[in-house]
Amino acid sequence: MNINKLLAQEIANKVMQVIPYNVNIMDDIGRIIGSGDPERIDNYHQGATLAIEQGSIVSIYHTEGGAKPGVNIPIHFRNKIIGVIGISGDPQVVSPFAELVRVTAELLINQEFLFRERRIKEQMKEEFLYQWVFRNERYDEAFVNNGEVFGIDxxxxxxxxxxxxxxxxxxxxxxxxxxxxxxxxxxxxxxxxxxxxxxxxxxxxxxxxxxxxxxxxxxxxxxxxxxxxxxxxxxxxxxxxxxxxxxxxxxxxxxxxNKDNSLTEMNNFYQELEENPKGRELLETLISYITNSGDMNAISKELHIHRNSLAYRLQKIEMLTNKNPKKFTDLFELFTCYVLYKMKSA
Missing domain, CATH: 3.30.70.270 (Reverse transcriptase/Diguanylate cyclase domain)
Structure with a gap:
């Protein structure tokens, strides 16, 4: 995790709302990347460099070169120094604020990291979801495992x-x-x-x-x-x-x-009917219903069955196929699928 200039300036601004002293934020090489004094941005801070080298708070009591009096505290993230926060002023006066400033800075950095991590994870999940929705290839083990990472079964x-x-x-x-x-x-x-x-x-x-x-x-x-x-x-x-x-x-x-599509369900239905005596009765009933244009009396006479038995068989066909023979569009589908099945079988 690195501190960018935008985050560094945000930290400086927030801390300066709490304490009445100028605050500088330096990166991991001691360069000022956020400050209450805009003219100091991009300058190197001697106290920050020493704080990074020593891994501890460095206090400067006298103006030396470009360094001004103040306290410089290393900023840690996951046990690593990622920058330094400097408070300008008499060390004896500003030192009591050091721990407060460090904790505030590290909390803001950790918050930014979690936000960035969550945003990256959300982007990765979104990318995976679109791959999933439009993926025509089979789901290999790696793809299934990626789904599990995002909680998708x-x-x-x-x-x-x-x-x-x-x-x-x-x-x-x-x-x-x-x-x-x-x-x-x-x-x-x-x-x-x-x-x-x-x-x-x-x-x-x-x-x-x-x-x-x-x-x-x-x-x-x-x-x-x-x-x-x-x-x-x-x-x-x-x-x-x-x-x-x-x-x-x-x-x-x-x-x-689109003949690339299959009618497997209907083909299986007719095959099962032909392989079963009771099924052949239903098939015979359907063909008779078609050839007699739905005339119930003529169908009953041809099949030598009562109208109630005929009605039961038609209900059975509808139950098995979800197609109602009394509905023209469904009957058209049932008959066409039967013709296609017989032609394919032949």
Missing amino acids: LTMERKAVVVKSNVNKNIPLYEQEFIFRLNPNLTLFIVPCQSEIVKRIEKSLENVEFKIGIGNPYTHVAASVHEAKRAIEMAEKLGMNQIHCDYKNLKFIDYLT
Whole structure:
């Protein structure tokens, strides 16, 4: 820790508010870097040089060369002399102030050091957070360890929530929740899966126009960030008026426009149905529902089942896929995914 000129002058000013004598602050080579007498700045102080060499208080009783009468006290930081504080005047008069002045100076220096250390740590944490949010590579051991240093559990599944709004309001955050300003109109939240951040956002932005994009949960948060931003983009391009743009409800549309995306969940769903007798019943029901354009009587007759049984099967499909066959967009997705699955299987 070195004493810079700004800090040295601040110490001199604060000490001189307490004692009625001129104060000089010297660096670790005896050069004056702070003083109640501006003309002495950058001059070397003989008494300070002696105090550094001897490691103790040096009193000067008579004017000798450039040295004036006064007391010079070494300033310590972590058992090392980093400078000297000099009080001008008769040593017998100013000496009683020596310990008070030294303690005041060292407290100010220690306070400055802690502030600087905290600021550096905050900057390092901010840099790490941005690396984390946009990191496409896997998390290696070193990266995970860096996360632990900043109290971030990188093994936890999290979701990204992006808010599009030009209003800058403070949203309360809880443990393991983080916020980033992507641009003036776009704010990113990285939160645990069970977080109710969306409710807090809505409460904070009442009577304000905004959209919320929500990504799926991952341990690799960059994927969720991409999805949350993409959800808002798709909803706006399609003219959807909804406030909540949840990627899981828009993933199929993203697939149609970007074949690099996979529909693994749906593929697994259809594969599981085909491998299970009860599952084949549901698959048969879905195909019949499509070919008969949702006519419940015609479907029941074709499958030789009661309408109640048919309704139960449709509910079962919705429960397993989170897609309602009676809703056109969901039915379109179910059928298209089935076609893609069969073509891929073939």
